[in-house]
Amino acid sequence: MPTGGGGDTPADLPAETAATVVGSSPIERTEAGAAAGAEQELMTVNMGPHHPATHGVLRLLVSLQGEVVIDLKPIIGYLHTGIEKSCEDQSYWKVIPFVERMDYLSYFSNMQAYCGAVETLLELELPPRAQYLRVIHLELNRIHSHLVWLGTSALDLGAISMFWYCFRERDKILDLFEMSSGQRMHTRYFQVGGVFEDIPAGFERKVREFCADMVVRLEQYRALLDRNEIFLRRTKGVGIVSRERLLELGVTGPLLRAAGEPWDLRRAQPDLCYADLDFKIPVGTVGDGYDRYRVRLQEMRESVRIIEQCLDGLPEGPFVADDRKVVLPPRDELSISMEALIHHFKLVTEGFRVPPGEAYYPVESPRGELGAFVLADGSAKPARVHIRDPSFVHMQALREMCVGGYIADLISNLAMLDPILGGVDR
Amino acid sequence: MPDSPGLELIAGELRDAHPDSVLATYHEHDQACLIVDPEQVLDVLRWLRDTPGQRYDFLSSLHGVDYLPAAPRFGVVYELLNRDRVERLRVRAALPDPAANGDGADALPAIDSCVELFPTAEFHEREVYDFFGIVFRGHPDLRRILLPEVYVGWPHRRDFPIGGEPVIFTHDERIVPGWTE
């Protein structure tokens, strides 16, 4: 029955369902825009999918009365990649590069959510060193993601120099990733059972240098933006949504914390070694754009603290679990052990099998709760992989942030929302 | 996470409140799941959200699953969260495939929309409709969300081909001339 392409009208559907399907024709205006009569002089503006301030290929239908946003409708899917479907066609260990490419700024979080779900299904324990290494990379990734957010958002609000500064630090983080994993982006550093390789010599020193540097840099960013008149005017009091409404809309992460709710999965439901670490959860007061900015900036500071603690407490030991049915045997064993060779062959050609079951594994990504749902049917390929991406959920809050405000505030709201369209559309 | 007796308690109370609503329960890997009757899923969700002592009032995710060889074929999975006790509960509505029951090949499974209980479900339900063709009755704006509006087919069903095509490289042409035709 299923075929790709072609035209689909509600008339093709059976009578009882056709009534419930609202429409399959392209949408042309928002509800308020369609309801308004000609005398109200509403203007429908189509922003995107190619627009420099939409942070990717997002399309917004905006109804304007003068300069005030009356209604807004995000239209997404311009980056839909079918990753979840592709994952069903790969063995478990080959899925990791796919999920990385969903939310392409927080690839370590994606990997952690997926690997965590598979490890839950396998009931696999991580060795302590692997947990610490993962946390180091997750937090570096958080700084990296926030840096890109800060650079591009400040660029949208007119502070172009922030862009150069943030990307300078971002490149330093990417150098660290390159050192530990060999790739700048999409590192596939995590694997089921631990990490792909131990950190090289000198990595620790470099990370420490970076941390010391980053503390200073954060002060510089604050000096540039905190009392910047333009920045303040464009973010203060803009895009406030009440905490209760945010929770109803499923918003998590820095957006929720900026509204005063100290909800952070790293603290509430700690996985890895987060329970051993000492860090604070920054919260805002009113939840406007400025609070969101301050919360994220402070989060970077806390991430630096977490990384330093992890480096201090980095335990010795194996960096990957010792389960030969799941993890590739070490290279040196291949030449002396027949068994290791067989395992290696099995793992590379077929992959490991996961007992039937399903698991949902949430992690705190730089943008909020990122959960991976994995359904295993007992074979070497997952039967379903679904990622609950925070950007996708947050897109629904954009309307409430913008309605009633000026269209210029829409840009500011979008910048402070920090959607990653790869995550929205997957 | 409710432990296994806790899950049975919830299921028992739910059965008292709404007879026949819970079809089965299971508890594995420390994760609890209720399998419920799709006709009563709204009652179950409302009960879980509003009953004092339960208060699973945050819907963190909603997604569809296609358990193809098994019956009932579809599942709509609600990942509920209570933020005070940090407890997660999975509710799965088991939806049979009307096409397999002889309702015609184009019949779509339908379930009640939970947007008025959890406003966050709006995009999620559109996505499930987009991927699996599960119709949500009472959804304010049920249309395709990620795929083009004119797309035909429900791509994330397991019997939908993954698609794609071989990539044509120049060197293949040299080895096997005319292989592209």
Place this chain on the structure above:
Amino acid sequence: MRREKLRRLSPLSEPGSPEHLRVRQLRARDLLRGDLDDDELTEHVEQSVMTTTLDKVLRWGASNSMFPMTFGLACCAIEMMAMVTSRYDIARFGAEAFRASPRQADFIILSGRVSIKMAPVVRRVYDQMLEPRWAISMGACSSSGGMFANYAVVQGADKFMPVDIHIPGCPPRPEALLYGFTKLQRAIMGNPDQGWRRRYNAIGTEEWARDDVIAGQPSEASEAAYGRARQVVARTVESTGPEGAGGGEGPRGAGFG
């Protein structure tokens, strides 16, 4: 009499080849002295002095002041942004002025996967760019679909638009992008018409030939210009053979018809 000799050596109707440098030098001296006149002068100026040199200057200038379009698609877009920053600094090659409007941009970097929903948009944006225009496909996804061989992704952007440079990688490092960009510069300096119109059977789609189609019926003047363009193209095809200028395409040209 020296001019007679020159004319015999290298008739003016044929453009002088590099071997006839000396001949051309002598002729240029005549020009400066004012010894050339009328037809000879016109022909000489058209052939040897103005056109070749100015063309080169133009191409050199164009290739060194390229305006890319602000067009990010997916992960690769982040690396494309990194290319502008201080470490990689595309300003060294004169392409740092990102333009948000396709009308002002010289080339587009397809930085990421193109989904079936996005492909018409990309094509439209590309069509809105003014000629001469170029396209760089950055990353495995827009070059071939990459790892996403599935229902949602167009398997390579050259399925629906001409692409001049493909850059492998997932994502390509900014250095790779810079290298690809310098390749594009070299291509522009060499042969600006990359032969793609012939390759894609798209002769007659030149923007200048059909510039008032938007206004409804094309005017007579533009019809005439269009006809002339077709003639010129037909003549070029004749002289260069059906394979066209892209003779170095090898087996690909045959396979793709």
